[in-house]
Amino acid sequence: MTEPVVSFNRVTKRFKDLPAIDALSFDVRPGEFLTLLGPSGCGKTTILRLIAGLEAPDSGEIRIDGRRVDNMPPNRRDVNTVFQSYALFPHMSVFQNVAFGLKMKRVPPDALDQRVRATLQMVQLEGLAERRIHQLSGGQQQRVAVARAIVNRPRVLLLDEPFSALDARLRKQMQLEMKRLHRRLGITFIFVTHDQNEAISMSDRIAVMDHGRIEQVGTPQQIYEEPENLFVARFVGEINVFDGEVLQVADGALEGRVEGVVLKLPGRRGLKPGDRVKVLLRPEDLVVTKEAEGCDQPHLKGRVEELIYKGTTVDLIIRLGDGKPVFATEFFNEDAASISYQPDEPVCISWVHGWEVILPDEG
């Protein structure tokens, strides 16, 4: 177990008595790409500001490389930030912006020049060194902001929704480049976003946050496939939530009633007969078949309400007998007959046993 590069121990920060983050504890591993994912106002930016030293915690301990930094001013921390608005210095050229941190550290001119040029090359801005900030496009400004931070080779790079001002295509491209930079530099990245796709495609680990608390920490796969609670399940991707009740518990498996149908379910510790549960299934895990063609067991029954053609997939909205809508995503299969349903056509919904996630009903 290596020592964490950043560690929070029961850190609380209040703004006007409202806790922005509440007794929060977590560790960041050296060299990892950790994403703080959550809706706006969940406290994720506050965490970045606490690490950068732009805010001081009300209570708790923050450590960077094992050293307590609660009251260390930002300019003495080996941490740099890429701000959401970039916060580039408007009176300086691209070169001067990137050189700022090195100048403050009194790096000799030769070394400074070389490091700034190398960093500009790394973010593909080598030809724009003498430009003024207002002469750059949004994407170029973003690269300057990144270059200005990484030129200092910090222990930790903090990124506060850095792509939120970019259009979708540029965003994709920057995500890839950021991933590449992370691999190349070996710096620990802490990335804040409210975009789950961005989080899943870029991170080594994701911390899903809500109301100043971390709801779950895990790899993108864990977060997506094994959500620990309904908030995480609903926040990350589309998901169907079925109501159920435990009927029997027997050697690691359950028998339960889901939307009125008795089914075998995978076991989960701590459940006993009579408990209300939620059964979660991703739309792409559902298999839809026409009732007329015979159904697999187990299955739920419903009628097709809407069919949305998406190119590589077809999205179905199916209304169950009790009125609950279900979302299913079907992939085209070259060998099978085309997916064509009539409106109101009766269908069965089934899935591979064990792919469902069982959560206790939180009320």
Added chain:
Amino acid sequence: MKDRSLFKTAVIALVSLWIVALVCLPNLLVVAASFLERDEFRFVRPALTLDNYRQVFDPVFFAIFMRSFGFAAATTALALAAGYPFATLLARSRFRRTLLVLVVIPFWTSSLVRTYALIGLLKAKGIVNSLLLATGLVREPLSLLYTDGAVLLGLVYTLLPFMILPLYAAIEKLDPQLSEAGYDLGASRWQVLWHVTLPVTLPGIVAGSILVFLPALGIFYVPDLLGGAKSMLLGNLIKNQFLTARHWPFGSAVSVFLTLLMGLLLWGYYASLKRFNPDLAGTPR
């Protein structure tokens, strides 16, 4: 549509007439007078001469110029030193609206009257001396009035709002994240002030300095009232030439010289704005 263009024409005509009659013509008269000779009875004699301008560069008057410049520069420096921290507090305060009104309220009283109030504060038996005597800090009244210090105080006091308001506008627009970025990149408070805050608010600093420096050269009643007879600055010089010495051509020449000088300073300001403003207009989203 037609009525509208008629209205527009009428308004423009009125304003143009106003400017020609009350700004251009008087200034032209001053320029014309500066090239004429003095006349005891009719103020000017219609005979062309450059003597008045030669007199402007006479060592005696040149000394007054230098003194005026010194006073104006000192006033500007003091107003900037007092105004910048104040404007910063103002821009960051929760009560900024109230504070802003407090800055503007003195304008409601004639500055001449407020200068008399300063006399009340500073004179031998004035409020300041009474307080100092009562607390036993001094044995006999200090001579505060009719000193260079009193003139400087009066100038700074009168002109300080002209420094604060442009500074406030510039500092209020300043993105606080720029300072945060400075700290984040390892700069200390002073380094952030020097390398980030001051350069980004430079247009405000220059605008405020011009608004203080130029009037400081021309205001005549402050040195008149607070400096006494000895304190001669450019403003008094011009006033005296017109009202006391009755030498209109020389007064005009000094006026023209001062106007040209101010024009030069303003030109310098716009040139510097041209260099800085496009950068500041392009602050990132």
